[in-house]
Amino acid sequence: MSTIGVGIIGGSQGGWASISHIPALKALPDFELRAVSTSRQESANAAGKEFGVEAAFDNHVDLLAHPGVDVVVVAVKVPHHRELISAAIDAGKTVYAEWPLALNLAEATELTRRAEAAGVRTAIGLQGRYHPELRFARRLIEEGRIGRVIGTTMVGSGMVWGGETTRAHAYWYDRTQGATPLTGAALHAIDALNVTLGQFDQLSANLVLGRTQVTVTDDGNTVVPVTAPDQISLTGTLDSGAAASVFYRGGTSRGDNFRWEINGTDGDLVLTAPWGNVQVTDLTLQAGFGTDTAVSPLEVPAEYSAGIPAGLVGPARNVAALYTDLARDLREGTRLVPDFAYAHTRHQLLAAIESASSEGVAQTLG
Known part of the structure; x- marks a missing residue:
């Protein structure tokens, strides 16, 4: 895997992903943002234009089918997590879900087992540890x-x-x-x-x-x-x-x-x-x-900022550090990032x- 392609479900302008994931991805050479989806084509087109992404969809199905997307980020309200994460797992994608993973323990258990059965890699947005x-x-x-x-x-x-x-x-x-x-x-x-x-x-x-x-x-x-x-x-x-x-x-x-x-x-x-x-x-x-x-x-000491690109500020800093570990996990088979199994314990x-x-x-x- 050379450059890792990312697709963000919930990539609207002004949303969480726009101030955290997208600045982080643009600062990291290991990743490229290749697709975004929102609930309306108008907002998807606006996000695609602002973030320099040609593939902009009004539904998650087309994003999951995009051949350049290796990692799917689910950055929408929690009630939609079960459906969208399940679809991403079924598509065989690596899934990075924002915290909470699910509405409750039962849903979290279901999603964790589903990912394990499918053999897909996962990450959960508990990036505070990277401070x-x-x-x-x-x-x-x-x-x-x-x-x-x-x-x-x-x-x-x-x-x-x-x-x-x-x-x-x-x-x-x-x-x-x-x-x-x-x-x-x-x-x-x-x-x-x-x-x-x-x-x-x-x-x-x-x-x-x-x-x-x-x-x-x-x-x-x-x-x-x-x-x-x-x-x-x-x-x-x-x-x-x-x-x-x-x-x-x-x-x-x-x-x-x-x-x-x-x-x-x-x-x-x-x-x-x-x-x-x-x-x-x-x-x-x-x-x-x-x-x-x-x-x-x-x-x-500067060594404790490893994985955080110089000049990156705000919410994107710790998210970038998590992405840095995720890139290593995908390339080397390590288990550095908090994943769905860890999210289940939370x-x-x-x-x-x-x-x-x-x-x-x-x-x-x-």
């Missing part, structure tokens, strides 16, 4: 710079789940649509915690509906009900024995919108950001070791969190 600051933090922990990790606390904001929204984004507040504070901002942050410090062995959770209604500002200030819990509390023990506490709120805070402390027997790491969606924001890393009485900024975690909250009983995951 250079997180890579460096993991190395510091592995080298014992903060001693044994004994506890961690994370507090963040979901940002977009505030008291007002637009008609196009009202679905964020509906728990049946798959894009909630728990499945979105909170899970991305929890996954970063797990990748850095290990998985939960046991957890308790409390999911609270703080806002019961939201105002749709571009629809005559219509008020619609909120069904997705927007106050998320999670406490537990990691498989390393360290204590962990996570709190995520909907909307924004006038204080800190992201702060994560990792406390060890001989040091502390602190990661902060102005934006609570960890996978897309810029992180700042501070640390204190040994006899230090406070944390101070740490410069991240859906199992979501199910455990929901059960712990609804039943009021700690869940054992180990």
Whole structure:
């Protein structure tokens, strides 16, 4: 495989793919964007023109049939994932699906098994692990710079789940649509915690509906009900024995919108950001070791930005790093990127969190 051809389902102008996947692909010589599809031919043509792609379709079937497409990116609303991912798998394509993989654990299980049975390679959009600051933090922990990790606390904001929204984004507040504070901002942050410090062995959770209604500002200030819990509390023990506490709120805070402390027997790491969606924001890393009485900024060595093209900024940075690993996986047979099997474990975690909250009983995951 020389240049790897990519087709994006959900490539509309101004959409997620346009600010993350497409800039990443254009900056990476291993890939070429060869097709886009949207729900209307007019928007598909506009996207094709803007992104320099001749193959622009108003349906996924034609995109899947395009001979130059090796990797299919599914970047649409979660309720459509099952149909589109299944079709891509049946077409024998490598599939890169945005997170969440599916609406629920049952659908995630079905898609994971389907991909495994078909023998196709998969990737899931959990790119937060590729932050250079997180890579460096993991190395510091592995080298014992903060001693044994004994506890961690994370507090963040979901940002977009505030008291007002637009008609196009009202679905964020509906728990049946798959894009909630728990499945979105909170899970991305929890996954970063797990990748850095290990998985939960046991957890308790409390999911609270703080806002019961939201105002749709571009629809005559219509008020619609909120069904997705927007106050998320999670406490537990990691498989390393360290204590962990996570709190995520909907909307924004006038204080800190992201702060994560990792406390060890001989040091502390602190990661902060102005934006609570960890996978897309810029992180700042501070640390204190040994006899230090406070944390101070740490410069991240350039080697931890491997896979991120120089000059690439914003949401595209971590997505580009994931694509870099995907190229290696496809060419060398490695297993570097988080795939559907890994996504399935994240859906199992979501199910455990929901059960712990609804039943009021700690869940054992180990």
